[in-house]
Amino acid sequence: MEAESLSGGFDNAPIASAHAFRVALDVMARPGKIGKISGALPPAPMTVAAGSLILTLCDPETPVWLAPSLQGATIADWVRFHTGAPLVANRAGAMFAVGRWEELAPITDFPIGTPQYPDRSTTLIVEMDRMTASGPTLRGPGIKDSIQLGLPDVKSFQANAALFPLGLDFYFTAGSQIAALPRTTKLEG
Amino acid sequence: MSSDYNFAYLDEQTKRMIRRALLKGVAIPGYQVPFASREMPMPYGWGTGGVQVTAACLLPDDTLKVIDQGADDTTNAVSIRKFFEKTASVSVTEETTEATVIQTRHRIPETPLTEGQILVYQVPIPEPLRFLEPRETETRKMHALEEYGLMHVKLYEDIARHGHIATAYAYPVKVEGRYVMDPSPIPKFDNPKMEMAGLQLFGAGREQRIYAVPPYTRVVSLDFEDHPFERGGAQQPCGLCAATDAYLDEVIMDDIGTRMFVCSDTDYCRKRREVGHVGEMGVPKAEDAA
Amino acid sequence: MYVAVKGGEAAIENAHSWLDEIRRGDTDVPELGIAQIRNQLALAVDRVMAEGSLYDPDLAALAIKQSRGDLIEAIFLIRAYRTTLPRFGSSRPIKTENMACMRRISATFKDVPGGQVLGPTFDYTHRLLDFKLAAEGSAEPALKAPAQADEVKPHITSFLNDEGLIQSEPQNDQTPPDLTREPLELPASRALRLQALTRGDEGFVLGMGYSTQRGYGRNHAFVGELRIGNVAVEVDIPELGFAVEIADIEITECETVNQFTGSKTEPPQFTRGYGLVFGQSERKAISMALVDRALRWKELGEDDTGAPAQDEEFVLYHCDNIQATGFVEHIKLPHYVDFQAELELVRKLRREANAAREAAE
Numbered sequence: 001m002e003a004e005s006l007s008g009g010f011d012n013a014p015i016a017s018a019h020a021f022r023v024a025l026d027v028m029a030r031p032g033k034i035g036k037i038s039g040a041l042p043p044a045p046m047t048v049a050a051g052s053l054i055l056t057l058c059d060p061e062t063p064v065w066l067a068p069s070l071q072g073a074t075i076a077d078w079v080r081f082h083t084g085a086p087l088v089a090n091r092a093g094a095m096f097a098v099g100r101w102e103e104l105a106p107i108t109d110f111p112i113g114t115p116q117y118p119d120r121s122t123t124l125i126v127e128m129d130r131m132t133a134s135g136p137t138l139r140g141p142g143i144k145d146s147i148q149l150g151l152p153d154v155k156s157f158q159a160n161a162a163l164f165p166l167g168l169d170f171y172f173t174a175g176s177q178i179a180a181l182p183r184t185t186k187l188e189g
Numbered sequence: 190m191s192s193d194y195n196f197a198y199l200d201e202q203t204k205r206m207i208r209r210a211l212l213k214g215v216a217i218p219g220y221q222v223p224f225a226s227r228e229m230p231m232p233y234g235w236g237t238g239g240v241q242v243t244a245a246c247l248l249p250d251d252t253l254k255v256i257d258q259g260a261d262d263t264t265n266a267v268s269i270r271k272f273f274e275k276t277a278s279v280s281v282t283e284e285t286t287e288a289t290v291i292q293t294r295h296r297i298p299e300t301p302l303t304e305g306q307i308l309v310y311q312v313p314i315p316e317p318l319r320f321l322e323p324r325e326t327e328t329r330k331m332h333a334l335e336e337y338g339l340m341h342v343k344l345y346e347d348i349a350r351h352g353h354i355a356t357a358y359a360y361p362v363k364v365e366g367r368y369v370m371d372p373s374p375i376p377k378f379d380n381p382k383m384e385m386a387g388l389q390l391f392g393a394g395r396e397q398r399i400y401a402v403p404p405y406t407r408v409v410s411l412d413f414e415d416h417p418f419e420r421g422g423a424q425q426p427c428g429l430c431a432a433t434d435a436y437l438d439e440v441i442m443d444d445i446g447t448r449m450f451v452c453s454d455t456d457y458c459r460k461r462r463e464v465g466h467v468g469e470m471g472v473p474k475a476e477d478a479a
Numbered sequence: 480m481y482v483a484v485k486g487g488e489a490a491i492e493n494a495h496s497w498l499d500e501i502r503r504g505d506t507d508v509p510e511l512g513i514a515q516i517r518n519q520l521a522l523a524v525d526r527v528m529a530e531g532s533l534y535d536p537d538l539a540a541l542a543i544k545q546s547r548g549d550l551i552e553a554i555f556l557i558r559a560y561r562t563t564l565p566r567f568g569s570s571r572p573i574k575t576e577n578m579a580c581m582r583r584i585s586a587t588f589k590d591v592p593g594g595q596v597l598g599p600t601f602d603y604t605h606r607l608l609d610f611k612l613a614a615e616g617s618a619e620p621a622l623k624a625p626a627q628a629d630e631v632k633p634h635i636t637s638f639l640n641d642e643g644l645i646q647s648e649p650q651n652d653q654t655p656p657d658l659t660r661e662p663l664e665l666p667a668s669r670a671l672r673l674q675a676l677t678r679g680d681e682g683f684v685l686g687m688g689y690s691t692q693r694g695y696g697r698n699h700a701f702v703g704e705l706r707i708g709n710v711a712v713e714v715d716i717p718e719l720g721f722a723v724e725i726a727d728i729e730i731t732e733c734e735t736v737n738q739f740t741g742s743k744t745e746p747p748q749f750t751r752g753y754g755l756v757f758g759q760s761e762r763k764a765i766s767m768a769l770v771d772r773a774l775r776w777k778e779l780g781e782d783d784t785g786a787p788a789q790d791e792e793f794v795l796y797h798c799d800n801i802q803a804t805g806f807v808e809h810i811k812l813p814h815y816v817d818f819q820a821e822l823e824l825v826r827k828l829r830r831e832a833n834a835a836r837e838a839a840e
Contacts, residue, residue, distance in 0.1 A: 014196035014204075018248050021208050025246065028215045029388045029403045030304075057212075059205050115333035119213035119222045141218050141365050142403035144386070165367055169216040182216035184365065184403075200563060223662035228558040233802045234809025258816045265812055267488045295816045313806070324792055326665050351828050357820035376820040395802045397662040421823060439819055453816055 005077035008041035010055055016040075020056040028169070028180040032138045032147035034131050038176045040082075043074040049173035050098055050125050051078075057123075058096055060084040065091055065110075065122075067099020091122075098125040101152035112166040121168055121183075126152065128174040140185040149179055151187075158187050197244040197277040203227055207245035207399065211390060214401035219364030220332070221315050221398040229394065236269055236294055238392030239311035242399065243292050246307060246390070247273065252280045254288035259296035259436065259453035266294070285456050295358075297379040299435050299457040302387030304404065310373040312393040315400065317361040317371040337369050340411065348416050357421070363409045364402060372408075378422050378436045383408040427452045429471035430461035502547050516540035525729075525758025526550055530800065531557030532659065532678045534728050534757055551680075555801050562659070569654065571713045571722055575732050575755070576634055580708040585635045587701045587736055593632035596624070598707060635704040636734050636751060645736065645749040665792055672774055672795065676767045677756055679798030687773075687788045687798075688766030696773040696786030699738035700752060707731045707759050731756045733764035737772050739779060750779060770794060 010016035016039035023037040042051030058064055064085045066076060076087055088094055091109040104124055113121035132150030139146050140161075151157060151172070160167045160183055167183030195201065210224040229237040247253070253273055257266040261283040269292060270281050282288050285300040294311040302308060314320075318328040321339045331337065340361060347355040354360075360377035364370045372380060373391060383389065389402040402408060412418040423437035428449040435457055437450040449470050452458035462471065503510065517524055517540040527539040531554045539557060546552035582598025585591050599621075639645040655670035658678075667675070676684055691698055709729050713722040735752040739745075752772030754764035773788040787793055797803065 013201060015249060017201065017204070018196065018246075021204075022246065022248055025208075025211060025215065025388070028212050029401075057205060057209055059202055061202075061206065062209070116329050117223075118217050118220060119210070121213075123212070141406035142215075144405045165217050165220060169212070184216065184218065194563065198563075200565065203562075223664065225659070225661045227562040227659075228555070228801065229562075230559045232555065232808065233805025234807075235805065235812065237805070258813050262488075263813055264491055267491060271488070271491075294812075295814070313809070325796070326792060352831060353824075353828065355824060355828070357824040358817040374814075374817050376816055378820070395806055421820070423823075436816070437819070438815055439822065453819075 001077045001081065002074050004043045005074050005081055008043070008051070008078065009082045010039050010052075013055075016052075017056045020052045023178060024053055024056060024171070024180075027171075027178055028142075028182055030142045031140065031181050031185040032133075032143060032149040032179060034133060034149075034177055034179045036176050037173075037178045043072075043078050045127075046070055046075055046078075046098070047127055047173045048176040049178045050127055050171075052176075053125060053171060053173065053178065054079060054085075054096070054098065055082055058083040058085040060086070062095040063088040063093050065089075065094035065097040065099075067097070067103035067127075069103060070099060094122050096123050096125060098127065100127050105156075107156055107160070107168060110168055112160075112163055112168060115166070118165045118167075121166065123169050123171065125171045125173060128152065128172050131172065131174040131177040131179060137188040138181070138185050139188070142182070143185070149181070151181070154187055154189070157181060157185075161186055194276055196249070197247050197273070198230075199227065199241065199244045203241075204245045207241055210399045211242065211245065211401065214390070214399050215388070215403050217368075218402050218406050219362075219368030219370040219400060221393075221400045223397055224399050226394045226397045231268070231272070233395035234313060235265060236292070236311035237394030238396075238399070239292050239294070239309050239394075240269060240272070240392070241394060242390050242392035243273065243290060243309045244277070246290060246309070247277045247279055249278055250280075251277075251289045252282050252287055254282050254285065254291045254456075255293075256291065256296060256298070256454075256456075257294040258438070259298075260455040262455065283456050284460075285454075295374050295376075296436070296453060297375055297382045299432075299452070299454045300460075301382070302385050304386045306387040308385075308387050308389045310375075310389065310391045312371065312373045312391050312396075312398070314359075315371055315391065315393040315396050315398040317359075317369050332368060335367065337363075340369060341413075344411060345413065348413070353419070354412070354416065360418075361411050363411060365407050366409075369411070370400065370402075370408075376421070376436055377410065377418075378420050380408070380410045380418070381420060423450055425450055426468060427458060427461075428468045430458045430466045431468040431471075432458065432461055432466070502545070511544055513537055513540045513544065516543050522759060523548075523550060523553075525756075525760055526681060526763075527553045527557055529757040529760060529763065530554045530678050530680065531561065533557050533561040534726070551800050551804050555804070558801055568714050570725070571715065573710045573712060573728075573730070575706070575710060575730070576632070578632070578706055578708040578710050578730075578732070580632055580706050581729075582707040583632060583704065584706075585702070585704045587703050588635065588638075591635050591638075632706070634734065636736060639703075639736065639749060643748075645751065646739070646745075648751065663795060665795070666777075667791060667795060669771070669775070669778075672791065673753065673755070673767075673771060675795045675798060676754070676770055679767075680800035680803065681760070681763045681766075683798045683800065683803075684766040684770055685762060687794060688769035690786065691769050691773045691788045696776070696784055696788040698752070698769070698772045700735040700769055700772060701737075702765060703734045703736035703751070705731070705733045705761055705764065707761070729758055731758065731760050731764040733761065733768045735765070735768040735772060739781075745780065750775070 020037050020039050023035040027033050027035045037049045037052045040051035040055045062085050065088055110122035134148050135150035136154050137146050137148055164183050170181040172179045210222040214222045229240055255266045255270040257263040273279055285298040290307045292309040316328050321343055322328050344354050358376045359374040360380055362370050362372050386404050391400045410418040426433045429451050435452045438453045440449050517536050523543055524536050524539045528534050542553035542556040580596055583596040658674045709727050711724045712726040714725050715722045733754040737750045739748050739750040741747040752768035754767030756763045770788055774791055776789050
């Protein structure tokens with residue numbers, strides 16, 4: 001295992017993960033809002049935001065699917081070493097999936113939950129080059145009137161929202177920035 | 190105690206499990222997410238669900254307020270506040286506006302919550318259909334199929350018998366047009382406040398359920414066109430601060446049954462008295478020795 | 480003049496120190512030591528370990544001391560402590576057939592290979608208060624058969640199995656779900672049901688077991704075997720590549736043999752109920768086996784007679800005394816906001832009912 005895989009974890013995990021979680025909670029509760037999340041220093045090309053989110057939420061109980069661009073030994077070892085999460089090749093078994101949008105497609109292969117347990121769906125962490133506050137208009141729970149967020153696609157998210165109460169939930173990460181799109185958010189144009 | 194336990198008492202794996210449940214709860218407003226509630230050092234029924242949710246959310250720089258029955262000084266509120274002072278070293282407050290996290294049992298503060306605030310509810314029975322159908326396997330199906338006829342029948346039977354819906358607290362709501370949800374045993378007076386700027390999180394420890402209502406989410410109290418929801422509320426102003434827009438407790442004053450009505454929200458009442466409002470039985474704040 | 484009730488914090492602190500004082504009681508009486516509780520109130524210690532799901536006699540004894548002998552409170556202390564402990568691994572299944580039996584009896588056979596071992600039982604004592612004990616009399620050493628620890632005593636039900644008279648349980652090496660780490664989901668597997676029952680309240684499980692004998696989900700049980708003794712707990716150490724014995728624990732195991740009249744698919748055969756409890760607790764182990772058997776109606780193709788002991792959801796959701804005591808006792812917490820809401824509603828309904836009656840008169 002390379003030294004890079006062993007470093008870059010949270011200093012003082014209880015406090016760092018508490019801070020990271022509050023940001024993750026805040027942006028999920030306010031879709032479209034861009035927050036700052038940090039604490040982890042994962043090997044490139046994984047972003048600080050995605051790494052921090054993974055350290056906050058993943059552990060041996062959460063199978064993680066890594067996109068091909070993140071499947072290098074260094075990142076895989078980093079995730080395994082710091083979280084103990086099992087890395088899975090099968091999308092259908094993933095509780096979390098991390099990668100660029102084009103690698104995550106087709107997102108319809110990830111579990112969307114069941115009518116009795118809609119929570120048993122994958123959370124996708126979409127790695128982005130940048131985060132912008134302009135783009136499709138979002139409406140729904142957590143949003144006062146409306147908000148805009150730059151997204152890699154529109155139709156897929158509209159199709160996902162139409163599955164409600166089933167569906168996937170998304171985080172978008174760029175550098176140390178993070179935003180979220182739960183299944184309840186409706187997109188226009 | 191503080192040095193022997195992890196930050197905010199719970200171990201990190203437990204917090205991660207609760208945090209994942211919270212995020213799915215936020216993503217599916219009103220849906221009850223199962224979670225593996227842990228034994229806490231206070232009994233089930235004393236707010237173990239709320240305490241676990243709070244513990245999973247707290248930051249060392251948070252300011253925490255804990256209320257029970259609207260009041261900061263009730264014994265259980267004091268006990269929970271002290272627990273987090275010790276285990277998470279957070280600052281505490283009695284002022285609604287100062288708090289970043291508020292844990293509550295049975296009330297929503299009168300002062301509207303703002304965007305930065307989280308309201309954590311302690312929930313005894315999270316399933317709104319439980320008293321109509323005791324089986325979890327059945328109620329889960331009913332939620333899955335959005336089959337809420339039983340609830341409407343129950344409410345309608347009330348109207349047929351009493352002329353009103355005879356539910357005064359824990360009055361069921363429909364969240365974002367999908368899930369029927371138990372708002373916890375708050376008086377129905379508080380139901381309209383649930384459409385708010387703050388984030389609402391609900392924890393039921395013994396029943397192992399977490400649910401959430403994000404800010405600006407539609408929360409509609411169930412009713413009928415010809416029998417719209419009535420908020421109810423006190424018939425007279427607060428005896429101490431003269432508030433007419435607050436939920437009041439009835440206090441028996443003496444052996445012959447003299448009563449007075451005072452704000453259940455102690456912070457709201459005190460604030461009003463501080464700025465000079467005086468009720469029929471109160472004295473100006475400056476002269477109040479208590 | 481109304482004076483708001485203040486000082487909750489001071490009241491709590493004072494109540495706690497009063498509790499400390501009253502726990503100690505009369506200081507002229509020597510204080511109880513943990514070793515005394517562990518040795519002389521061993522069955523109370525066993526119950527706290529069993530329902531607390533933590534095998535540690537010293538901590539259980541401490542909990543009993545701290546709780547002033549309130550065992551449910553002691554169980555609660557142990558549970559709250561247990562939940563904070565890190566997990567280092569899970570053990571291999573214990574092998575009860577290798578148990579060093581202190582007691583081993585069968586009600587189904589007069590004699591069995593390995594013999595009946597009565598052990599230290601209350602069964603045949605006359606329940607007469609022994610006033611000698613009040614005078615702190617010390618017991619004479621008992622006459623015991625030579626230790627048979629090394630002798631493997633086969634399970635008695637295995638004799639029936641040779642003839643195909645008793646149903647074989649499917650072998651399953653799957654790690655069972657952990658009730659304390661995952662939320663209870665229904666329908667529950669048998670492993671999960673047994674987990675819930677073994678830490679369930681002794682009184683509740685006893686009552687449920689009793690109800691099956693009185694016709695509520697009757698399953699005609701015989702105690703095939705009841706054994707109490709010590710077994711080794713082994714843990715696989717991946718770094719070593721083999722299992723290491725980490726503890727030696729005392730347990731009670733009960734296997735019932737139950738009548739089964741057969742179903743559409745199965746000829747008549749005996750079936751089993753199973754009970755396994757930390758420490759020495761045959762009441763609990765037997766009750767558990769009865770309830771386990773009653774809960775198996777579905778897999779055996781029996782009828783649901785609507786008996787409480789057949790109702791998995793009812794049994795599993797209500798057998799935990801820590802959940803139960805918390806929720807039952809929480810109604811002593813203030814509920815005046817809800818009560819006020821009810822009060823207003825009842826007043827309104829009465830006002831309207833009276834008005835309607837007057838209008839009618």
